[in-house]
Amino acid sequence: MALELSLVSAAPLAGLAASPPPPAPPGKEQQVAGVGILLQISMLVLSFVLGHVLRRHRFYYLPEASASLLIGLVVGGLANISNTETNTRMWFNFHDEFFFLFLLPPIIFQSGFSLSPKPFFANFGAIVTFAILGTFIASVVTGVLVYLGGLTFLMYKLPFVECLMFGALISATDPVTVLSIFQELGTDVNLYALVFGESVLNDAMAISLYRTMSSVRSQAAAGENFFMMVFQFLETFVGSMSSGVGVGFISALLFKYAGLDIDNLQNLECCLFVLFPYFSYMLAEGLGLSGIVSILFTGMVMKHYTYSNLSNNSQRFVSAFFHLLSSLAETFVFIYMGFDIAMEEHSWSHVGFIFFSIIFIILARAVNVFSCAYLVNMSRPENRRIPLKHQKALWFSGLRGAMAFALALQSANELPGGHGKTIFTTTTAIVVLTVLLIGGSTGTMLEALDVIGDENTSIENYDDNNGYIPPTYEEGTSSGGGLRMKLKEFHKSTTSFTALDKNYLTPFFTSQTDDDDDFGEQPQNQRRGFYDQ
8 A cells, every 4th residue: 555655656756857847937038049149140250350360361271161160160169068068059049941041042142143244154155064064963973973882881871862862962062262262362264254153053953953853752653754853853943043034034124114223212222122032032932943043043134134223322232232141141151060060969970971972072073074174175166175274173163062061951851760860961071171171272272283363364355245256166077076066056055145135135124235334344343342342
């Protein structure tokens, strides 16, 4: 009887001990949120100040992105040492939705918005080749090598579709560090355009490939064929691109005919301009497409057409505003990546997967760059071919950054059984290594390849037809002649588009008649301000 009473009396005590702690009072929650915001602002301030000091003293071994990453690592490490990981994680609360809805859109929009039309369209055929075909090659090569590595027990084995998902997300490049050093040290404008243009369109391609592979995996149908995969990819990429371009054209017509470029309506003009990118993003997401791809092409169209319809004051404001948003977002992303490495529980048990993935990515990048450069050079005359030293610089510039991290973060929630965790840990390690090692050695690489201070470093060197020199070929019967002629026709389409844009699209969508302003001065001034601020 006594035993029964003791058991009965112990039951409420056990239930009481297992009950969750009472919620914190509202004042305490507000205090915790305030401390978290203070911590984030302090890290941002420290990162910007440290980056300015490093840039001012021309210390290229630790770029700004690397400095932000190290700050996050240090703060996260101190939190672990001081045994306050739980409280710090609560202060530094981070959600996937916040990343995809507020951090990535301004970064991607600024990428498209800051494109300089002259060198971009002069190298349009090469950029599309590297970004579309090259990214596809790199994704497939990486995925196949990772899968074969698993089959041969070199690394952790993943299903084939998940290997292709990993290949797609890790093929997204983010050479922000390399580009900033390119700008400060001075390099060939064609090389700059190739690296920057490829990274911009590369993000769109990588996202579309990743979503296609993710859709194929989620359906998991035995009858899923190759043509359905191609259709899903085209649906995502072309649909997202079309919605983004359409929103950009609508904004151009609105600002052309609404008469907003007067003094007392500049606030309204700026507000509308800022809202259109997010309208494009949310429209694509609502249609089941890729908002990131859509906002990228919206940025390109709005810069080329809508921007010239703004008043001068509004042009200065929107350029500075989106540059500000992009800088804050990208710096915060690198800080969070460093913080996350120190705070999260990563799957470090599969070190072999990380090691061999790095090797496979280097090989895939080499196959991507050198094979695409070979195809591009087949369609160009001798004086317009991509030299070998520029190809090596392109290969070296394949850093991984915010986009690869974002897609890996998404895969951690989508893939089961620790597969997503392994991919996320591997991607994070690759981002850190490429940013710290490759980013820090960029200056040395440029000097070794002798591409610093190359000729043709000014956008003004381009001629009236956007710097494109029509290729001239002697007809022959050499092997590959048919492919060469097809590449020639594709390259000629660049001039056709340029003529279409100059004669029809620009007059229709803009109120500006000076072609030089459309193709030269605005982008040049904007890019100079982007790096000199």
